[in-house]
Amino acid sequence: xxxxxxxxxxxxxxxGLVPTLSLLACILLLAISASAVELDFGRIVTAxxxxxxxxxxxxxxxxxxxxxxxxxxxLQTIEMTFLATSIALVISLPLGVLAAKNTSPHPAVFHATRxxxxxxxxxxxxxxxxxxxxxxxxGPLPGIMALSFVTVGFMGKFFAESIEVVDQRQVEGVVxxxxxxxxxxxxxxxxxxxxxxxxxxxxxxxxxLRAAAILGLVGAGGIGYDLVMAMRMxxxxxxLPIALSIYIVVTLLDRASDHFRMRMI
Amino acid sequence: xxxxxxQRPALPKKPFNPTSVWLSGWLALIWLIIVDLExxxxxxxxxxxxxxxxxxxxxxxxxDDLSRYVELLGQTLATALWGSTLAIVxxxxxxxxxxxxxxxxAVTYRIARELLNFMRAMPDLLxxxxxxxxxxxGPLPGALALGVHTAGFLGKFFAESLERVDNGIYEAVTASGASRVQLVMYAGWxxxxxxxxxxxxxxxxxxVRMAAVLGLVGAGGIGLALHDTLRMFNYDQSAALIVVxxxxxxxxxYLSTWLRGKLN
Amino acid sequence: MAKIIIKDIxxxxxxxxxxxxxxxxxxxxxxxxxxxxxxxxxxxxxxxxINGLETQTAGTIQIGEHIVTPHNLRQVRSQVGMVFQHFNLxxxxxxxxxxxxxxxxxxxxxxxxxYLFRRTDLDLAHDALIRVGLTDKAWNxxxxxxxxxxxxxxxxxxxxxxxxxxLADEPxxxxxxxxxxxxxxxxxxxxxxxxxxxxxxLHQVELARRFADRIIGLNxxxxxxxxxxxxxxxxxxxxxxxxxxxxxxEQLETMLAYA
Ligand SMILES: Nc1ncnc2c1ncn2[C@@H]1O[C@H](COP(=O)(O)OP(=O)(O)O)[C@@H](O)[C@H]1O
Ligand SMILES: [Mg+2]
Numbered sequence: 001x002x003x004x005x006x007x008x009x010x011x012x013x014x015x016g017l018v019p020t021l022s023l024l025a026c027i028l029l030l031a032i033s034a035s036a037v038e039l040d041f042g043r044i045v046t047a048x049x050x051x052x053x054x055x056x057x058x059x060x061x062x063x064x065x066x067x068x069x070x071x072x073x074x075l076q077t078i079e080m081t082f083l084a085t086s087i088a089l090v091i092s093l094p095l096g097v098l099a100a101k102n103t104s105p106h107p108a109v110f111h112a113t114r115x116x117x118x119x120x121x122x123x124x125x126x127x128x129x130x131x132x133x134x135x136x137x138x139g140p141l142p143g144i145m146a147l148s149f150v151t152v153g154f155m156g157k158f159f160a161e162s163i164e165v166v167d168q169r170q171v172e173g174v175v176x177x178x179x180x181x182x183x184x185x186x187x188x189x190x191x192x193x194x195x196x197x198x199x200x201x202x203x204x205x206x207x208x209l210r211a212a213a214i215l216g217l218v219g220a221g222g223i224g225y226d227l228v229m230a231m232r233m234x235x236x237x238x239x240l241p242i243a244l245s246i247y248i249v250v251t252l253l254d255r256a257s258d259h260f261r262m263r264m265i
Numbered sequence: 266x267x268x269x270x271x272q273r274p275a276l277p278k279k280p281f282n283p284t285s286v287w288l289s290g291w292l293a294l295i296w297l298i299i300v301d302l303e304x305x306x307x308x309x310x311x312x313x314x315x316x317x318x319x320x321x322x323x324x325x326x327x328x329d330d331l332s333r334y335v336e337l338l339g340q341t342l343a344t345a346l347w348g349s350t351l352a353i354v355x356x357x358x359x360x361x362x363x364x365x366x367x368x369x370x371a372v373t374y375r376i377a378r379e380l381l382n383f384m385r386a387m388p389d390l391l392x393x394x395x396x397x398x399x400x401x402x403g404p405l406p407g408a409l410a411l412g413v414h415t416a417g418f419l420g421k422f423f424a425e426s427l428e429r430v431d432n433g434i435y436e437a438v439t440a441s442g443a444s445r446v447q448l449v450m451y452a453g454w455x456x457x458x459x460x461x462x463x464x465x466x467x468x469x470x471x472x473v474r475m476a477a478v479l480g481l482v483g484a485g486g487i488g489l490a491l492h493d494t495l496r497m498f499n500y501d502q503s504a505a506l507i508v509v510x511x512x513x514x515x516x517x518x519y520l521s522t523w524l525r526g527k528l529n
Numbered sequence: 530m531a532k533i534i535i536k537d538i539x540x541x542x543x544x545x546x547x548x549x550x551x552x553x554x555x556x557x558x559x560x561x562x563x564x565x566x567x568x569x570x571x572x573x574x575x576x577x578x579i580n581g582l583e584t585q586t587a588g589t590i591q592i593g594e595h596i597v598t599p600h601n602l603r604q605v606r607s608q609v610g611m612v613f614q615h616f617n618l619x620x621x622x623x624x625x626x627x628x629x630x631x632x633x634x635x636x637x638x639x640x641x642x643x644y645l646f647r648r649t650d651l652d653l654a655h656d657a658l659i660r661v662g663l664t665d666k667a668w669n670x671x672x673x674x675x676x677x678x679x680x681x682x683x684x685x686x687x688x689x690x691x692x693x694x695x696l697a698d699e700p701x702x703x704x705x706x707x708x709x710x711x712x713x714x715x716x717x718x719x720x721x722x723x724x725x726x727x728x729x730x731l732h733q734v735e736l737a738r739r740f741a742d743r744i745i746g747l748n749x750x751x752x753x754x755x756x757x758x759x760x761x762x763x764x765x766x767x768x769x770x771x772x773x774x775x776x777x778x779e780q781l782e783t784m785l786a787y788a
Pocket of ligand 2: 699
C-alpha cells in the first residue's frame with residue numbers, strides 16, 4: 001500500500017457508515033423529488049435573458065403620483081404588524097404560562113395548551129387570511145386576525161420555552177415566603193423570563209412584518225396588494241419603489257431587533 | 266417614638282421607573298392604529314357571529330379528490346426540499362465570508378452581509394412572482410424563490426454561530442499553519458455542527474409552510490388548489506385541503522421537534 | 530416565638546433513597562439551634578420539610594399551634610422565613626422588590642398581578658433593610674450585590690415577613706469568613722432581640738460552637754446528638770462526622786485536635 005494514498009481519518013480510512021448513508025439518502029430524496037419540482041436547468045438558463053430584461057425594465061423613473069399612496073400602504077402594513085403582534089402578545093402571555101411544564105397547573109392543561117398552540121401555528125398566515133377574508137370581507141381586519149392567530153401559536157410556544165428554563169432556586173426563594181400560585185408566576189418566573197420575552201417579541205415583530213407585506217395578495221390589507229397588481233399590470237414604475245420600500249422597512253426592523261437583542265443580553 | 270422615626274435612615278431616592286411610560290405609550294399607539302385603520306369593534310362583534318356560522322360550513326370535508334391532493338402535497342414537499350437544499354448550499358458558501366472572524370477582509374464581509382440581508386428582505390412570494398414571470402408556471406420558480414429567501418436567513422444564522430465559536434479553537438488551528446479554507450473546514454463547521462443542523466431543520470419546517478401557499482402566485486403545490494376551491498366557495502373540498510395541509514405540517518413539526526431533541 | 534415539634538420524620542425520595550430515618554426533636558421558642566452534620570447527612574432535607582418544601586413520607590411537623598399539612602402551607606410559610614445557601618433572590622428584581630416578596634402572603638392576587646403593595650408593606654421592608662444595613666442599595670438590582678450583601682437581602686426578606694421562625698440552610702457556605710461572621714451575628718441578634726426561633730444548618734463546628742444555644746447532630750438521617758453546645762466533645766463530634774466508622778470530613782481531624 002502506497003503511503004501517499006488519500007484516506008479519511010477513520011479507523012479503516014474509509015468514510016463512516018452513518019454519514020455515507022445519510023448523504024446517500026439525501027441525494028436519493030432529491031433525485032426522487034426532482035421530477036416533482038419539474039427541475040430543468042435548460043429552463044433556468046433560457047430564463048436568464050428574460051430575467052435580465054425584466055431587471056432592465058425596472059430601471060424607470062418612479063410613478064411620482066403613486067408615492068403618497070405607497071407611503072400610506074406601507075404605514076398600514078406596519079400598523080397591522082404592530083397591532084397584530086400586540087394582540088397576540090396579550091393572549092400569548094397567559095397561554096405561555098399554561099404551556100410551560102413548570103408553571104402549568106396540571107399536566108393535562110400543559111398538553112392541551114401545547115397542542116392548541118401547535119395547531120394555531122400549523123397553517124401559514126396566508127391560509128388563514130384567505131379564510132378570514134371570505135368571512136369578514138376585504139381590508140386590514142382579516143389580515144390582523146390571521147396574523148394574530150398564527151402569532152399566538154409561535155409566541156405562546158416561545159414564551160413557554162423561556163419559562164421552562166428559569167432558575168428553580170430563585171423560584172424556591174419566593175415559594176418559601178408563602179407566595180400564592182399567581183404571585184409565584186409574577187414575582188419569580190416572569191422577571192427571569194423577561195429578557196427572553198423581549199427577544200421573542202422582537203423576532204415575532206420581524207417575522208410579522210414580512211408576513212404582513214404579502215397578506216395583500218389575498219386582499220387582507222397592506223402593501224402586498226399593490227405589489228401583485230403592479231406585477232400583473234407590468235407597472236414597472238411602481239414595482240421598484242414598492243420593492244425598495246419593503247426592503248428598507250424590513251431591513252430597518254431587522255437591524256433594530258438585532259441591536260435590541262444584543263442589549264438585552 | 267417620633268424621634269425614632271426621624272432617625273430612621275431614609276431610603277435613597279427611587280430611580281425613575283419607565284415601565285408606566287412605555288405602557289401608556291404602547292396603549293396610545295394601539296389606539297391610534299385602531300382609529301387609523303378604521304377598525305370598529307362592532308364589525309368585529311358581528312364578525313364573530315358570522316365567523317362561527319362561517320366556520321360551520323367547513324364541517325363536512327370532502328376527500329373524493331384525495332389522490333390529487335396527495336400528489337399536490339408531494340409537489341409541495343418537493344418544492345420545500347429543493348428550496349431548502351438550495352438555501353443550504355448558498356448559505357454554506359456565503360456564511361464564512363459573512364462571519365467577522367473568518368472573512369478575509371472587511372470588504373468581503375460587508376458584501377456578504379449585505380447580500381444576505383438583501384435576500385432576506387425580499388419576501389419569498391415577491392420572488393416567486395418574479396420567477397414565475399421569467400420561468401413560467403410550476404413548482405420550479407417556487408423552489409428558487411424559497412431557496413433565495415431562506416438562504417438569507419440561513420446564511421445569517423450560520424455566520425452568527427461561526428462568530429460565536431470560542432476564539433481559542435480558531436487560534437489553535439491557525440497556529441498549526443492551516444489555510445483559511447482549512448480553518449473554516451476544521452474549526453468552523455465542526456464547532457457549529459449541531460446548531461447548524463437545528464437551523465436547517467427550522468428552515469425546512471418553515472419552507473414547507475411557505476410552499477403550501479406558493480400556489481397562490483402560480484408557483485405550484487397545494488396552495489393553488491386551496492385558492493381555487495375557496496374562490497369557488499367549495500367549502501367541503503377546502504376543508505379537506507386544509508385538513509391535508511394541517512396533518513402534513515403537524516407531522517413535520519413533530520418529526521423535527523423529535524429530531525432536534527435527539528440532536529441535543 | 531414559636532416552638533417547633535418534629536416527630537418521627539421519615540423522608541424517602543422518589544428514587545427510593547431514605548434521607549431521614551425517623552428524626553424527632555423539639556425546638557424551644559426563641560432559641561438558636563444549629564443542626565450540625567457532614568454533607569449528605571440530611572440537614573437540608575430536614576429543614577425543608579419544616580416549611581413544606583419537601584413532603585415527609587411519615588411523621589409530623591408542628592410549628593406553634595399548627596401542624597404542617599399540604600393544605601395550610603401558605604399560612605405556615607407566611608410565619609416561617611427561610612434563608613438559603615445560594616441566597617435564591619430573584620436576580621432581575623430590585624433589592625426592595627425582593628424584600629417585598631416577604632409580604633406576598635398578605636397581598637391579594639390582583640395587586641400582585643400589577644406589582645402593587647401597601648404603604649405598610651413598604652415600611653416593613655424599609656425597616657428590614659435598616660436592620661441588615663442595606664437601605665442605600667434598595668433600588669439596585671439584586672444580582673449586582675456581593676454575596677454577603679445578597680445574603681443580607683435574603684435575611685431582610687425573611688424579616689419582612691414578621692416571622693415567628695427563621696430557617697437558614699447553610700447560610701454562610703458560599704461566603705468568605707468575614708461575611709460569614711456578619712451573617713451569623715445578624716441571625717443571632719435577630720434571635721436574641723426579637724425572640725424569633727432560629728434554626729440554622731451548618732457543617733462548620735467552629736461557628737456552631739460560637740453561636741448556638743443548642744446543637745442537633747445529624748448523621749446519615751439520624752439524630753446522633755441533641756443537647757447544649759457545651760456538650761460537643763471529641764466523642765460526640767466523632768459520632769456526628771463518622772461514616773461506617775471512618776471520619777468523613779478531613780478538616781475534622783484538625784478540628785478534633787484542637788477540641
Ligand atoms: N431530590 C432528591 N432525590 C434523591 N435524593 C436526594 C434528593 N435530595 C437529596 N437527596 C439525598 O439525600 C441525602 C441528604 O441530602 P441533604 O438533605 O441535602 O443533605 P445535607 O443538606 O445534610 O448535605 C443525600 O444523600 C442526597 O444525595
Ligand atoms: Mg444541604
